[in-house]
Amino acid sequence: MNRQSIRDAMIESLAGVTPDHPAQGLDKGVDPGTDRLDLLPQAVREHLVENEGLRREWRQLLRQVRAIRTLERVPVPSDLDGRVVASLQAGYRQERAIAHVRALPPEPAPHELDVRMGQSAGRPFAADGLDPGFLKAPAVLDRLVAKRVSSGGGARPQGSPRSTRLMAAAALLVASSLGLMALLGDRSSNLGDDGLEMASFSFRVIRIEDPALAHPDLVNLLGGMSGGALDGRGRVR
Amino acid sequence: MACQESPGRGFDGAFRDLYEQYKDRVYNVCYRTTGNAADALDASQETFGILFRKVSAFRFESKFSSWVYRIAVNASIDLKRRSAARPAASLDLLRSPSGGGSPIDFKDEGIEGPAAAAARLELQAEIQEAITRLSPKMRAITVLRYNESLSYEEIAESLGTSLGTVKSRLSRAHAALDRELTPILDRHHLR
DSSP: OOHHHHHHHHHHGGGGOOTTOOOOSOOTTSOTTTOOGGGSOHHHHHHHHHOHHHHHHHHHHHHHHHHHTTSOOOOOOTHHHHHHHHHHHHHHHHHHHHHHHHHSOOOOOOHHHHHHHHHHHTSOTTTTTOOTTOOOOOHHHHHHHHHHHHSTTOSSOOSSOHHHHHHHHHHHHHHHTEEEEEEEEEEEEEEOTTSOEEEEEEEEEEEESOGGGSOHHHHHHHHHHTTTOBOTTSOBO | OOOOSOGGGOSOHHHHHHHHHHHHHHHHHHHHHHOSHHHHHHHHHHHHHHHHHHGGGOOSSSOHHHHHHHHHHHHHHHHHHHGGGSOOOOGGGGSOTTOOOOOOOTTOOSOOOHHHHHHHHHHHHHHHHHHHTSOHHHHHHHIIIIISOOOHHHHHHHHTOOHHHHHHHHHHHHHHHHHHHHHHHHHTTOO
């Protein structure tokens, strides 16, 4: 046996150690009260009788286990009963709630939802029997795509980049119902209660129904905003 | 083991029997592993909660008691890990202010005086503290082996490890205990 296997055997033999175990038949030269060689297998015991180092190690192990076994069993506090019951009942309540929810019949969506969805989409899409959650593409889109594909440009749309087209659309929107807020007059200023200068301005809102009648500077401004989509007379190119 | 019943039937019958059968072992494992009563109570409650939720899934591939010990040990270690940031209830309350030094005779089962009782409590508190200072794995194996008196096979089942791991871990636990316990036992003049 090597030292590790002897140590393992010694540790395994500690199972029988009690704090006040009575001494039993022991070899001579050992302390019957503490050495407890009787717990060891014969082969290990022979090593210990001959080897003081191993005997010292065994005594240390015995000492540790005796000390640990002085720890008495602690009584279970009465709180535990109540806490376990409470936690189980809480668990039952949750399970019951989940079971109730699972047992609920499926609730049909109210017609009001169809109406609201139709309003938000701009058309009563539920009226033609479609799933309320499904928006059908307008037929004009099919025509536009077919036209684009059949034209010489191929399937891939050619033209201005998306940002420019969006800019043009924004400019058209402005032009169709044009409102211009102009800053007019001189800046006036006075002092506030805290001594700081406070500026004030006058504003005027001008509404132009037809961009062609607008001031040339404004038309040029719109032309710039639209990325050239509007010409110099405020018309769409 | 007649505990395979629906949790919906409440805390009666087989569940009550199971709780009564294991509460002492569960609480003591939790107490020795966590090192204080408050955490032991929490870990025990958690253990029985898990036990009752999962008992119907137990497949009898190991001893039922090993499964219970495993849940208790894991609940204690998890709780200890979660509460590592907050200070544990001190065991210093059990100590005598003098710091001890009087020899204690384990074999003396006569009538215990107040001083001897205080010294015994102090020693036990220090031993418990020494166990609590071990790593969670070594603490668990020490408690299962020497407080719960489990065999190596039962420990292996409870901790989900091999017999070889049990032996090597127990050997390392004794080396750690030697460092932790020897000064305490020397101070108390224990052989």
